[in-house]
Amino acid sequence: MRRVGFVINPVAGMGGRVGLKGTDGKVAEARERGAEPRAPDRAREALDSLANHADEVELLTAGGEMGERVADAAGFDPEVVTRPPDETTANDTRGATETFAERDVDLVLFVGGDGTAVDVAETLADLDSSIPILGVPAGVKIYSSVFAVSPPAAGRIAATFERTESREVNDIDEDDYRAGEVHTELRALVEVPVAEEVQSSKQLAGGTVETLAAGFAASVEREAQRASEGSNGRSPREPGTTYVLGPGSTLGAIKNELGFEGTSLGVDVWRADESGDGELLVLDGSADEIEAALGEHNVVVVSPIGGQGFVFGRGNQQIAPAVLRRSEVEVVASRRKLDGIGVLRVDTGDPDLDDDLRGWRKVRTGRFERRMMKVV
Structure with a gap:
C-alpha cells in the first residue's frame, strides 16, 4: 500500500486570471478583483x-481546504493529521509536511506553485x-522541475512511480516579477518520481528573436494592406484584427516592432488598423479585461516556455478559456528554444479545450520560416 501525504495551498494561482502574476501577499487584492x-x-x-x-492508497492530509474536503469529495477516507485555521499560511503547509515526514509517507503530493514547492522542500531539508x-x-x-505536466498526470505518477531522481526547486521574487524582472533562485534539491510527464525546469536563456519579430510585424502590415485593397476572403491579418499578446521576451520584441512598449510579463491587447499600425487597448490585462477588449476577429500570440514547452497554463492564465474559444492561436519561438523542447504542452484548466488545442501546429521561427510542432 502506498502512503501519500497530500496538501493543498488553497490560494495558489488565484492571482493568475486577474493579472497579478502571483498570489504571495496579494490574496486580498485577488479576491477584490473577483478571483x-x-x-x-x-x-x-x-x-x-x-x-x-x-490499487491501494493510504491518504494522509491536512484538514479543511488544505486537503480534507477535496479528498472526501474524491471518495477517499483520509487520515487528517493537522487542523489548520480558516485563514491558512505557508506555516500550515510546512506543518503538514513535517507531520507527513514523521509518519514516513512514501510521497508528498502538494498542490500549488513554486512558493508551495519551497515550503515543502525546505521543511524536508530541515528534517534531513x-x-x-x-x-x-x-x-x-x-x-521548478518538481511538477507534473498536468493534474491527471500527477495522479498517475503518484500511483505508479518506481524510481526517483534529484531535481531543482526554484523560486523568484514576485515583486520583481511584477516589475518585469525575472531572477530565479535555486532553493532546494529534492527527490522526485521519475516519469516522462514531470516537467523540466524553465530555461531563461534564449536566442535572437529580432528576425522573427520583424517578420511578424511585417505580416501584420502586409495582410492589412491586402485586405484594404479588396483581396477576396477573410484574411487572418485584416484591419480590425485584435491581437492578444502574451508575456515573454519573444513577445516583447514583437510588441516593440508593432510600435508600443508592452508589459514583459503580462498580457497586452492591440488592434491593427488598415496601415498595419494600431491601438493598444489593454496593458497588462486581467482575464476579464482581455475578454472585454476582443473584437470580431482575434488572434492570441504566445511563445512556449523554454525547457518546458507550455504555451498555455504557465504564467499566462490571464488568457482564459473564454478568450481562447473566441480566437485563433499563433505560436512563435526561436529555433533555439524549440530545439530544447521537443513538444508543446497546454494546461488551460479546461480539459475539452486542451483536447481541441492538441495536435500538430505551425510555429513561426523567423521572418518566413515555420516549424511543425506537436501539442500534447
Whole structure:
C-alpha cells in the first residue's frame, strides 16, 4: 500500500486570471478583483486520477481546504493529521509536511506553485528527509522541475512511480516579477518520481528573436494592406484584427516592432488598423479585461516556455478559456528554444479545450520560416 501525504495551498494561482502574476501577499487584492480559487479543482483532478491508477492508497492530509474536503469529495477516507485555521499560511503547509515526514509517507503530493514547492522542500531539508515530492501545478509561476505536466498526470505518477531522481526547486521574487524582472533562485534539491510527464525546469536563456519579430510585424502590415485593397476572403491579418499578446521576451520584441512598449510579463491587447499600425487597448490585462477588449476577429500570440514547452497554463492564465474559444492561436519561438523542447504542452484548466488545442501546429521561427510542432 502506498502512503501519500497530500496538501493543498488553497490560494495558489488565484492571482493568475486577474493579472497579478502571483498570489504571495496579494490574496486580498485577488479576491477584490473577483478571483476564484483554482487549487481545489486542480487537486480534485489529481486525486481522481490517483484513485483510478492506484490499487491501494493510504491518504494522509491536512484538514479543511488544505486537503480534507477535496479528498472526501474524491471518495477517499483520509487520515487528517493537522487542523489548520480558516485563514491558512505557508506555516500550515510546512506543518503538514513535517507531520507527513514523521509518519514516513512514501510521497508528498502538494498542490500549488513554486512558493508551495519551497515550503515543502525546505521543511524536508530541515528534517534531513529524502521523502520524494511531486507538485500538482496550480500556481501562476512554475519554474521548478518538481511538477507534473498536468493534474491527471500527477495522479498517475503518484500511483505508479518506481524510481526517483534529484531535481531543482526554484523560486523568484514576485515583486520583481511584477516589475518585469525575472531572477530565479535555486532553493532546494529534492527527490522526485521519475516519469516522462514531470516537467523540466524553465530555461531563461534564449536566442535572437529580432528576425522573427520583424517578420511578424511585417505580416501584420502586409495582410492589412491586402485586405484594404479588396483581396477576396477573410484574411487572418485584416484591419480590425485584435491581437492578444502574451508575456515573454519573444513577445516583447514583437510588441516593440508593432510600435508600443508592452508589459514583459503580462498580457497586452492591440488592434491593427488598415496601415498595419494600431491601438493598444489593454496593458497588462486581467482575464476579464482581455475578454472585454476582443473584437470580431482575434488572434492570441504566445511563445512556449523554454525547457518546458507550455504555451498555455504557465504564467499566462490571464488568457482564459473564454478568450481562447473566441480566437485563433499563433505560436512563435526561436529555433533555439524549440530545439530544447521537443513538444508543446497546454494546461488551460479546461480539459475539452486542451483536447481541441492538441495536435500538430505551425510555429513561426523567423521572418518566413515555420516549424511543425506537436501539442500534447
